[in-house]
Amino acid sequence: MIKIKINGKEFFAEEGETVRLVALRNGIDIPGLCDHPDFKPKANCRLCYVEIKGQKKPTRSCTALVEDGMEVTTESERVSKMRNTNLELIFAEHIEKCPTCVWRFECPLLKMADKYKIKLTRFPDRKAGRKTYKFANAVEIDGSQCIDCRSCVDACAMQKIYYLELKGKGIEQEVVPTNDKKKHCILCGQCAVHCPVSAAQEQTHWEAVEKIIKSQKKIVVAQFAPSIRVSIGEDFNMPYGKVMTEHVVAGLKKLGFNYVFDVNFAADLTTVVEAEELLERIKTKGVLPMFTSCCPAWINYVELYRPDLIPNITTSRSPQIHGGGFVKTYWAKKMNINPKDIVVVSIMPCTAKKYEAKRKEMKIGGNFPVDYVLTTREFSFMLKKNEIDLTELQPISADSPFGEYTGGAAIFGGSGGVIESALRTAQFFAFGDNEVCKFQVDFKDVRGLEGVKEAMVDVAGNKLRIAVVNGIGNVKPVLDNLKNYDYVEVMSCPGGCIGGGGQPIPTTPEIRQKRIAALYEIDKSCELRQSFENKGVMEMLDWAKEQGKHTEHKILHTEYKKRK
Amino acid sequence: MDIILKIKEAGLVGRGGASFPTATKWETVKNAPGDKKYVVCNASEGEPGVKKDLFIFKNHAERMVDGMKIALDYLGAETGYIYINPSYYNKLARKLNKLIKDTKIILFKKDHRAGYIGGDESALVNHIEGRRIEPRLRPPYIATNGLWNYPTLVNNVETFYNVSLVSAGEYENKRFITIGGDCPNEGVFYFDENWPIEKILRETNNYPKFKFFVQIGGDASGEVLNSSQFNKPVSGAGSITVYSAIKHKPNDLMRKWAYFFFNESCGQCTPCREGTYRLKEALKKKNIDWQLVYDLLGNLEETSFCGLGLVAAVPFKSYFNNVYKAYD
Numbered sequence: 096m097i098k099i100k101i102n103g104k105e106f107f108a109e110e111g112e113t114v115r116l117v118a119l120r121n122g123i124d125i126p127g128l129c130d131h132p133d134f135k136p137k138a139n140c141r142l143c144y145v146e147i148k149g150q151k152k153p154t155r156s157c158t159a160l161v162e163d164g165m166e167v168t169t170e171s172e173r174v175s176k177m178r179n180t181n182l183e184l185i186f187a188e189h190i191e192k193c194p195t196c197v198w199r200f201e202c203p204l205l206k207m208a209d210k211y212k213i214k215l216t217r218f219p220d221r222k223a224g225r226k227t228y229k230f231a232n233a234v235e236i237d238g239s240q241c242i243d244c245r246s247c248v249d250a251c252a253m254q255k256i257y258y259l260e261l262k263g264k265g266i267e268q269e270v271v272p273t274n275d276k277k278k279h280c281i282l283c284g285q286c287a288v289h290c291p292v293s294a295a296q297e298q299t300h301w302e303a304v305e306k307i308i309k310s311q312k313k314i315v316v317a318q319f320a321p322s323i324r325v326s327i328g329e330d331f332n333m334p335y336g337k338v339m340t341e342h343v344v345a346g347l348k349k350l351g352f353n354y355v356f357d358v359n360f361a362a363d364l365t366t367v368v369e370a371e372e373l374l375e376r377i378k379t380k381g382v383l384p385m386f387t388s389c390c391p392a393w394i395n396y397v398e399l400y401r402p403d404l405i406p407n408i409t410t411s412r413s414p415q416i417h418g419g420g421f422v423k424t425y426w427a428k429k430m431n432i433n434p435k436d437i438v439v440v441s442i443m444p445c446t447a448k449k450y451e452a453k454r455k456e457m458k459i460g461g462n463f464p465v466d467y468v469l470t471t472r473e474f475s476f477m478l479k480k481n482e483i484d485l486t487e488l489q490p491i492s493a494d495s496p497f498g499e500y501t502g503g504a505a506i507f508g509g510s511g512g513v514i515e516s517a518l519r520t521a522q523f524f525a526f527g528d529n530e531v532c533k534f535q536v537d538f539k540d541v542r543g544l545e546g547v548k549e550a551m552v553d554v555a556g557n558k559l560r561i562a563v564v565n566g567i568g569n570v571k572p573v574l575d576n577l578k579n580y581d582y583v584e585v586m587s588c589p590g591g592c593i594g595g596g597g598q599p600i601p602t603t604p605e606i607r608q609k610r611i612a613a614l615y616e617i618d619k620s621c622e623l624r625q626s627f628e629n630k631g632v633m634e635m636l637d638w639a640k641e642q643g644k645h646t647e648h649k650i651l652h653t654e655y656k657k658r659k
Numbered sequence: 660m661d662i663i664l665k666i667k668e669a670g671l672v673g674r675g676g677a678s679f680p681t682a683t684k685w686e687t688v689k690n691a692p693g694d695k696k697y698v699v700c701n702a703s704e705g706e707p708g709v710k711k712d713l714f715i716f717k718n719h720a721e722r723m724v725d726g727m728k729i730a731l732d733y734l735g736a737e738t739g740y741i742y743i744n745p746s747y748y749n750k751l752a753r754k755l756n757k758l759i760k761d762t763k764i765i766l767f768k769k770d771h772r773a774g775y776i777g778g779d780e781s782a783l784v785n786h787i788e789g790r791r792i793e794p795r796l797r798p799p800y801i802a803t804n805g806l807w808n809y810p811t812l813v814n815n816v817e818t819f820y821n822v823s824l825v826s827a828g829e830y831e832n833k834r835f836i837t838i839g840g841d842c843p844n845e846g847v848f849y850f851d852e853n854w855p856i857e858k859i860l861r862e863t864n865n866y867p868k869f870k871f872f873v874q875i876g877g878d879a880s881g882e883v884l885n886s887s888q889f890n891k892p893v894s895g896a897g898s899i900t901v902y903s904a905i906k907h908k909p910n911d912l913m914r915k916w917a918y919f920f921f922n923e924s925c926g927q928c929t930p931c932r933e934g935t936y937r938l939k940e941a942l943k944k945k946n947i948d949w950q951l952v953y954d955l956l957g958n959l960e961e962t963s964f965c966g967l968g969l970v971a972a973v974p975f976k977s978y979f980n981n982v983y984k985a986y987d
Contacts, residue, residue, distance in 0.1 A: 138796050139928045141962040152961070158796065173961075180958040184933035218937055243932065261791060264772070266936045268926035 099165040108161040115156035128291045129244035130157040132603045141181045144174045187218035190239040197476040198293035233282040233449040240294035247286035247295040255568040279399040283392035283587040284446030284596015297446045300467040304440050308351040317352040318418045319442040321359050322508025322592035323471045325613040329599045330475040331485045336609035341490030349483050357493040359500030361418030362507040366626035368411040368651050370521035382406045384580040387513045389413045391451035392587035402657035410652040415441045419464030420650045440467045442474045444595030459649050470597025496631045502618035503626040509611040510565035510591035511541035514584035519625045525555030536624050669825045674817035676896040691803040691810035698730045698739040699813040703778035708878030709898045711835035712816040714847035716751050724758050726819030739764040742783050775923035780813040793925035794965035840901035857889035870904040872982045879919045880970040883977040914942045920971045928964035
């Protein structure tokens with residue numbers, strides 16, 4: 096353990112840590128735009144200078160490693176001159192689109208301009224002519240807002256997708272999609288969640304959603320994902336990992352949504368469908384290993400890169416599609432509403448969910464189960480735009496019947512959660528009621544933030560070999576050794592959905608850890624922890640069965656196809 | 660005597676411009692752990708006004724190759740690369756390829772787009788590896804983590820030439836100087852490294868009769884000196900460029916420098932990518948905002964990512980201090 100002083104105050108640090116990391120951890124703000132704990136320092140923005148006692152020149156705190164007894168000062172005339180000039184230069188790279196920018200309430204550029212009293216306009220903007228590159232209907236990079244920090248390129252490389260590249264030199268430098276026809280964007284949005292200035296961003300739906308709510312012509316239903324309840328609080332100054340379930344409901348109601356459902360309910364449903372399919376595959380010696388399908392970026396990956404593995408993916412739809420599907424069938428009938436008059440809006444931690452929602456094969460009776468997908472960031476933007484402070488709202492429970500959930504659903508948002516939930520249910524189904532002592536609830540081997548996790552689970556005498564891939568960049572060793580596994584979960588984003596491409600910024604290893612821990616806390620506090628115990632789910636599944644094989648299949652299952 | 664002792668005794672320093680002690684560099688590479696080691700001859704010569712590497716290739720290529728071989732032997736290195744300026748390659752490839760036949764040395768043609776930045780040793784290493792041509796964040800240094808992360812020795816053409824001389828006991832503390840600009844006898848000359856600028860200009864019959872100033876160490880990043888400062892030897896890369904004080908309007912010269920650095924910036928860091936562009940734009944104006952120019956130059960000097968950005972302020976500042984103020 097090392098002790099250093101920053102601005103006269105003493106702090107503990109670990110060997111190998113940078114000065115900036117230690118400062119930020121202790122709430123001392125050192126500006127910086129290119130540094131992210133997920134990546135090696137790039138040191139290209141040149142903003143994070145500090146004075147270190149004994150050194151002649153100010154040093155960059157993103158690369159300076161702590162030493163015992165080091166004395167750091169974060170302000171000096173020289174530091175401020177260096178930082179401010181570079182800030183002015185960076186401002187002129189970024190065309191302000193503040194009125195419609197989902198990032199305007201969190202924008203570090205605006206915050207720094209305010210804090211350091213810098214004019215945003217010392218230099219005229221130079222990127223007006225830059226292109227916006229759109230990736231399917233989910234993600235985009237707006238070159239006119241890019242400040243050349245390159246973190247999006249690093250994020251794409253972390254995912255081992257390498258779709259984003261740098262083109263040109265000097266002021267011509269630009270982040271572009273690759274020309275290599277063998278590389279494809281899987282829409283994971285890690286570029287967006289690592290972009291400090293919202294140049295890489297989601298293709299927004301908030302405008303459309305706002306319009307529909309205002310028009311009052313439709314029944315507008317919101318459904319929110321398992322993981323956003325543990326992340327949204329960060330945008331409202333709550334500590335990392337604060338559980339905000341009922342505040343989220345209240346916020347959505349305040350925005351004018353007529354009904355608010357919890358995707359946790361649908362996650363229980365997905366669990367049951369998937370567990371049944373797993374057991375069926377084992378029984379009939381079907382294609383194994385079976386892959387989870389909840390992560391739409393992973394589905395894109397398989398369809399684009401490994402279509403040969405399509406038979407391995409569970410045909411179960413994902414929770415948002417299950418949820419939306421039941422809203423527009425079961426619930427519409429029950430409420431006596433024409434499904435065409437219902438608009439379902441998902442609040443997701445994810446950019447790829449926007450693409451998933453618009454897949455034609457998802458349609459049931461001509462209707463998309465989900466009409467719009469907002470990211471966590473878009474949701475928090477809508478709240479702030481309407482001056483709604485989530486933390487001040489009176490908590491409200493989600494609407495029935497899509498309100499109840501078990502602990503199994505709650506953990507869907509973290510890496511390992513989907514498979515753990517499915518195993519809880521599959522084991523019960525396989526062993527049956529009489530052998531209660533033989534099944535377990537906690538599968539700790541599949542938890543945590545390692546790249547690949549493995550476990551062996553006994554399901555009615557079958558030893559299932561489990562793998563959990565945490566981050567698509569780690570998928571290769573598992574795909575190279577498929578014969579070693581029976582059931583595999585893949586989440587494209589590090590940490591799973593809690594680290595998703597639509598989540599609040601920053602999302603760092605430490606923050607992922609806290610969000611995921613909060614999910615397990617919810618799980619522990621649930622009275623029911625196995626999805627099949629969710630009575631509403633079992634009722635809906637029975638109802639689906641009564642609608643006949645064709646309709647049941649439409650609502651519960653999907654298909655995949657080779658692309659490109 | 661051991662080659663490293665000879666190099667130390669001769670006091671060899673790098674002739675690429677930075678004047679880093681050669682023996683220290685060699686020993687660092689030697690002592691760095693690594694299954695493989697590499698040697699690179701930096702023949703990028705991207706600094707305008709410097710032509711000495713070309714001169715050595717034309718006249719003493721075998722000595723340069725000899726110097727590289729000595730380095731390869733000393734380090735037990737796997738491969739040597741001659742990273743060569745593309746126009747030199749076109750002129751000399753056949754001759755050089757003959758010389759390096761049956762050696763561990765390979766000719767690597769520098770790309771046109773590599774430009775000035777290709778001369779930075781870490782950018783050059785990136786280029787050979789097939790990565791984006793731009794400087795690496797250091798540490799780690801190229802000497803310990805160079806080509807494919809192996810210890811790598813990068814020396815200038817003239818440095819390897821000098822090693823060959825030192826090894827044969829023929830080194831006489833001389834250096835090559837390119838002389839050009841507003842003078843009658845342009846060319847590359849070979850003089851004692853301690854000769855002052857004035858002596859060199861007179862010896863080559865290049866000392867002008869008109870009011871003039873010089874830029875030493877390159878037409879882009881070199882330092883500008885007035886005639887009262889000619890009693891010191893040439894530092895940096897070996898060159899002297901003579902400017903007629905009447906012919907060269909101050910703003911034109913500065914515009915030329917600014918355009919050069921703007922055009923050669925790799926784009927990696929803010930002060931260079933943005934700063935050289937804004938500098939170029941500021942100098943275009945009729946009424947130049949000198950405070951802005953001064954701020955941008957200071958910022959380049961203080962916060963640039965690599966040495967090339969750091970030295971961009973040198974010609975401007977030395978011109979202000981030594982010529983603009985002195986002659987006006």
